[in-house]
Amino acid sequence: MTTYLIEFSYLAASILFILGLKGLSHxxxxxxxxxxxxxxxxxxxxxxxxxxxxxxxxWIIAGLLIGSTIGAMMAIWVPMTAMPQxxxxxxxxxxxxxxxxxxxxxxxxxxxxxxxxxxxxGLEVMLGALTTTGSLLAFAKLQGLVRGxxxxxxxxxxxxxxxLAATVGCFVYLIFVPTAAPFxxxxxxxxxxxxxxxxxxxxxxDMPVVMSLLNxxxxxxxxxxxxxxxxxxxxxxxxxxxxSGFILSxxxxxxxxxxxxxxxxxxxxxxxPEAEALDxxxxxxxxxxxxxxxxxxxxxxxxxxxxxxxxATAQAQHIVRELAAILEKKGVSVKYAIHPVAGRxxxxxxxxxxxxNVPYSSLYELEQINPEFSSTDVAIVIxxxxxxxxxxxxxxxxxxxxxxxxxxDRARSVxxxxxxxxxxFAGIENxxxxxxxxxxxxxxxxDSLTKLVQAVQHV
Ligand code: NAP
Numbered sequence: 001m002t003t004y005l006i007e008f009s010y011l012a013a014s015i016l017f018i019l020g021l022k023g024l025s026h027x028x029x030x031x032x033x034x035x036x037x038x039x040x041x042x043x044x045x046x047x048x049x050x051x052x053x054x055x056x057x058x059w060i061i062a063g064l065l066i067g068s069t070i071g072a073m074m075a076i077w078v079p080m081t082a083m084p085q086x087x088x089x090x091x092x093x094x095x096x097x098x099x100x101x102x103x104x105x106x107x108x109x110x111x112x113x114x115x116x117x118x119x120x121x122g123l124e125v126m127l128g129a130l131t132t133t134g135s136l137l138a139f140a141k142l143q144g145l146v147r148g149x150x151x152x153x154x155x156x157x158x159x160x161x162x163x164l165a166a167t168v169g170c171f172v173y174l175i176f177v178p179t180a181a182p183f184x185x186x187x188x189x190x191x192x193x194x195x196x197x198x199x200x201x202x203x204x205x206d207m208p209v210v211m212s213l214l215n216x217x218x219x220x221x222x223x224x225x226x227x228x229x230x231x232x233x234x235x236x237x238x239x240x241x242x243x244s245g246f247i248l249s250x251x252x253x254x255x256x257x258x259x260x261x262x263x264x265x266x267x268x269x270x271x272x273p274e275a276e277a278l279d280x281x282x283x284x285x286x287x288x289x290x291x292x293x294x295x296x297x298x299x300x301x302x303x304x305x306x307x308x309x310x311x312a313t314a315q316a317q318h319i320v321r322e323l324a325a326i327l328e329k330k331g332v333s334v335k336y337a338i339h340p341v342a343g344r345x346x347x348x349x350x351x352x353x354x355x356x357n358v359p360y361s362s363l364y365e366l367e368q369i370n371p372e373f374s375s376t377d378v379a380i381v382i383x384x385x386x387x388x389x390x391x392x393x394x395x396x397x398x399x400x401x402x403x404x405x406x407x408x409d410r411a412r413s414v415x416x417x418x419x420x421x422x423x424x425f426a427g428i429e430n431x432x433x434x435x436x437x438x439x440x441x442x443x444x445x446x447d448s449l450t451k452l453v454q455a456v457q458h459v
Contacts, residue, residue, distance in 0.1 A: 009047030016040030092135035099128030120227035133195030148204030216245030288439030294455035300377035310383010314445035385424030
């Protein structure tokens with residue numbers, strides 16, 4: 001009977017995970033998808049707790065209490081803008097757990113393992129170990145604990161490839177000779193080292209892509225754990241996690257017009273000599289006054305808001321919505337342009353604007369809004385930089401050449417809200433700020449928008 005209950009809860013959990021992922025594919029259903037996945041996780045935990053091999057619950061309950069407390073504190077206090085590094089930490093913990101299970105299984109049954117179980121345990125420890133150290137380094141880079149720029153040295157790719165080959169070599173040898181314990185521990189050590197070496201040359205700008213790739217490895221490590229422990233829900237959930245993470249990495253690369261190899265081995269973010277030479281040679285920026293912008297907005301037919309990372313740090317989404325409502329009352333058509341990699345995680349802008357109750361029908365994706373800029377009176381860029389950089393379109397030598405951008409420079413007037421001359425995530429200059437059509441409104445985005453709301457009401 002208990003076995004049936006366990007299998008039923010695992011089946012229900014797997015179905016809920018799949019429905020959850022489906023829900024996450026659209027902003028309107030994302031919240032429901034998240035709740036379904038949470039319910040799925042609860043079912044999986046309950047099913048596991050019913051397992052007859054559990055001899056005592058004290059340690060499990062202690063672990064549940066400590067883990068849930070830490071998780072709840074992180075969910076409550078970590079700001080949205082720090083979500084990538086929070087996710088990196090979660091991956092590190094998840095992958096470390098998978099690696100530890102694999103190490104324990106090998107320690108207990110090493111001499112009796114068949115080829116299939118050895119392959120599963122080897123894969124679990126290898127992927128788990130490299131994901132642990134890789135994710136910890138990604139966390140440190142994103143949090144600014146270590147330098148975010150790529151750390152490179154001569155022969156780095158050759159060294160990394162040799163290290164990977166040695167790790168995989170140990171793994172393959174173990175499949176044929178599972179009793180060769182020294183090879184197991186060498187493989188584990190090399191995999192931990194490889195995780196660091198893999199992430200070292202990757203700049204902070206590419207870290208979100210790397211994060212979702214590490215997420216994919218952690219998922220595959222969990223799936224391998226499922227094979228090692230003969231646990232169906234781990235196999236299904238791990239595979240879903242592994243492949244959705246991989247697809248997400250590919251989609252992010254596509255949105256930045258970069259190849260996966262370029263992200264992993266391109267040391268992107270260390271400015272090229274050409275890009276550095278261009279810096280500071282763009283002319284002067286034209287500053288605009290608040291009253292001037294308010295008049296432009298109040299008399300416009302169409303205004304497009306272009307949010308970016310700065311809107312997230314300023315938490316300006318609510319005041320954007322307020323300004324939009326005032327403009328709409330004055331008969332202005334208001335739209336929001338959403339770039340797929342604006343902010344610091346996929347869907348970042350959608351989440352923030354949904355939180356401020358901006359209707360989904362006002363959100364326009366890149367392909368939908370770009371043809372509209374030429375008939376837009378004012379494009380208001382709110383803390384966005386790289387995603388509106390015309391160099392990606394016009395300058396083949398730019399490090400972000402080919403990345404699809406929101407073509408705000410085609411609007412009749414562009415107003416950029418930012419605090420100063422800070423660069424975007426890619427660390428390069430933006431010619432948009434020097435174009436005659438562009439006016440700079442300096443200050444924190446939330447402060448500027450609050451003042452704009454008052455000014456527009458008096459026009
Ligand atoms: P961005 O290029 O990082 O630029 C953000 C701008 O916001 C900065 O220039 C900064 O200038 C301004 N800013 C910061 N705080 C502000 C505040 N409180 N008020 C007003 N302005 C503020 O942002 P983005 O245009 O959204 O581009 C996202 C970048 O992340 C892209 O390079 C993208 O490739 C990368 N990325 C994103 C993802 C993803 O999943 N979303 C994944 C991978 C990579 P000041 O300092 O002068 O204010």
